[in-house]
Amino acid sequence: MTLRAEGVAFAYHGSPVLTGVDFTAETGVVTALLGPNGAGKSTLLKHFNGLLRPDAGRVLVDGTEIEDDEAILREVRSRVGFVFQNPADQLIAPTVRQDVTFGPRNIGVADAVDVDSLLARVGLPDAGDRHPHTMSNGEQKRVALAGVLAMDPDYVVMDEPTAGLDGDGAAQFVGLIEDLVAAGVTVLLSTHHVGFATTVADRIAVLTEGEIKYEGKDIDRETAVQFGLRTWAL
Ligand SMILES: Nc1ncnc2c1ncn2[C@@H]1O[C@H](COP(=O)(O)OP(=O)(O)OP(=O)(O)O)[C@@H](O)[C@H]1O
Numbered sequence: 071m072t073l074r075a076e077g078v079a080f081a082y083h084g085s086p087v088l089t090g091v092d093f094t095a096e097t098g099v100v101t102a103l104l105g106p107n108g109a110g111k112s113t114l115l116k117h118f119n120g121l122l123r124p125d126a127g128r129v130l131v132d133g134t135e136i137e138d139d140e141a142i143l144r145e146v147r148s149r150v151g152f153v154f155q156n157p158a159d160q161l162i163a164p165t166v167r168q169d170v171t172f173g174p175r176n177i178g179v180a181d182a183v184d185v186d187s188l189l190a191r192v193g194l195p196d197a198g199d200r201h202p203h204t205m206s207n208g209e210q211k212r213v214a215l216a217g218v219l220a221m222d223p224d225y226v227v228m229d230e231p232t233a234g235l236d237g238d239g240a241a242q243f244v245g246l247i248e249d250l251v252a253a254g255v256t257v258l259l260s261t262h263h264v265g266f267a268t269t270v271a272d273r274i275a276v277l278t279e280g281e282i283k284y285e286g287k288d289i290d291r292e293t294a295v296q297f298g299l300r301t302w303a304l
Contacts, residue, residue: 071097073118073150073225073258077127079280080113087113089280091127095258095273097224100251102271103260104289106298109277111260112155112229118258119150119227131225148177151218155229157210161202166194166213169202173221188216192246208239215246219255226250228259232266244270264294265302 078091087110095101095118105111116122117129120136120143129136131146154160163169170188171180189197192212197205202213211231218226231247232240240263247257247270261267267274268288276284276297284293294300 071132071224071256072130073227073256074130075114075117075124075127076130078114078117078124078129079126080110080117080122080124082113086280088124091277091280091282093275093277093282095225095256097256098254099273100247100257100271101259101273101275102267103258103275103277104262104264104267104294104297104299105260105277106262110280111262111277114277115152115227115229115258115260118225119147119152121152148221149223150225150227151221151223153211153214153218153226153228153231155233157202157207157214160214160217161210164201165198166200166202166205166216167198169213170198170217170220173217183220185216185220188219189213191219191249192216193242207234208242211235211243212246219250223255225256225258228257230260230262232261232263240266262299263301264289264291264299 073095075091075093078088080088091114103111131150136146161169163172167185170185171183174180174183185198189195192215194212202210231243250257274286274289275282278297
């Protein structure tokens, strides 16, 4: 089972960002997509649950091509959860509890969701009645993750989960990702922090100049620097 991009090209208003991306994230493997600022990491990740559609090429979830078809998109979005880089793009309800149940409520299964255990899982056991916008950036990111987990996805795609977090916040995310893996969730994330990527991921891919230019189990410092990647700390 895989998330897969085949020859994916994408431009914003005529400015090409992805020019021919071939990339696979395998089930059971934590994959980190590294790349310098503006390389198109967010753009590529947004293709994996249909937030963006390629101008050319194909995107497949477990072998099914994502198409402009309501049933396919619903199915894909139930399997692939997406955690935005900026939690403000994701958190919309007046309380954490309402936010976490937003997705399940939309499909009529909110009653089946155990919000307190989801919040405990992301390290916020008593946050149910808080207003998301009174919380720190790191807490908001964890609420957003709880909301994604409420849909019981097979894959969680995280766009720059440690952006804006300090070392402790980033370390907390390492623990959360380990917990997801233990629960059988496949994680694909983007980052420009080489240290975070190599700590958390089993597989590294580097996106730069519109394409995947490197793939491996690890990446050494010299190779990372060649690709303009210079951030080592967690
Ligand atoms: N909605 C948009 N409209 C126009 N251009 C955009 C849009 N979103 C991103 N871009 C541009 O596309 C390019 C790739 O952006 P993207 O956010 O995918 O890169 P990234 O690798 O995730 O960057 P970062 O590490 O800074 O988050 C950038 O040049 C960016 O300015």
